[in-house]
Amino acid sequence: MQSEQFAAAAGISAELASRWLEPVTEAMERFSIIHPMDQAMFIAQTAHESEGFTTLTESFDYTPQALEQLFPAYFTPQQATALGRTAEQPAQQPQIAERLYGQRLGNLSPMEGWIYRGRGLIQVTGRDNYCRCASGIDLPLLSHPDLLASDTPAALSAAWYFASQGCLACSGDLEKVTEIINGGSNGLADRAVRLQTALTALQQV
Known part of the structure; x- marks a missing residue:
């Protein structure tokens, strides 16, 4: 080609x-x-x-309204307001990622939802998937997850x-x-x- x-x-x-x-x-x-x-x-x-x-790399640059509409099971109106992007504050992206992915997809330790957020052309997401992908492509993705952003x-x-x-x-x-x-x-x-x-x-x- x-x-x-x-x-x-x-x-x-x-x-x-x-x-x-x-x-x-x-x-x-x-x-x-x-x-x-x-x-x-x-x-x-x-x-x-x-x-x-x-x-x-997956973005979590959501407004409060988007958080409420897209992820109602994960964000109360108060949480969406506290974490979402407004004129007064940027989106709190690590905290948003943790609410969405923490204690899921093999993520157990604090902030692994953010550490193992979606990366790559087909976004690999979560510690378990990073582990499987690391084995599949022979790269140390658990210790260097940002490799998938190259x-x-x-x-x-x-x-x-x-x-x-x-x-x-x-x-x-x-x-x-x-x-x-x-x-x-x-x-x-x-x-x-x-x-x-x-x-x-x-x-x-």
Whole structure:
């Protein structure tokens, strides 16, 4: 795959394509994402999850209103007001992450919800997932979680997750792959457009 083809497949600029071509193609090769449909699906899903290959770390920059609307089980109105972004204060992102992920996903010690927040092209989240990913890509992620916010590990972690969680077994099934990656159908319409864009680009000779 050439840089121009990857840029078209991912719907990104030439500059971003030049940056990401090698990490993504090497990650796909390492985890046997080799058929055009699977490569198109991988590129589409990672492009959606990373906002077009621009975001590698989960943000918790929420307003109080967003916290209440998105996470009503985790924030009372008082907590949302105390932690959310307002004109008077920035969002208290470590505290927000801890409320969302603390004592879940293998996070047990204080602030592990923040330490093991989502990172990578398909955001790995939680101590348990960092541990599994560390074994899958052979990097010390538990002690150095920020590695997943750099390009090559970010791509490797996404390809590892894509392959190890069964996405290759449901090749072409957008809804099923999205459910595996996202846990539901969030952003399905955008993923569908991105998949068709990627397929069209990869089928070009």
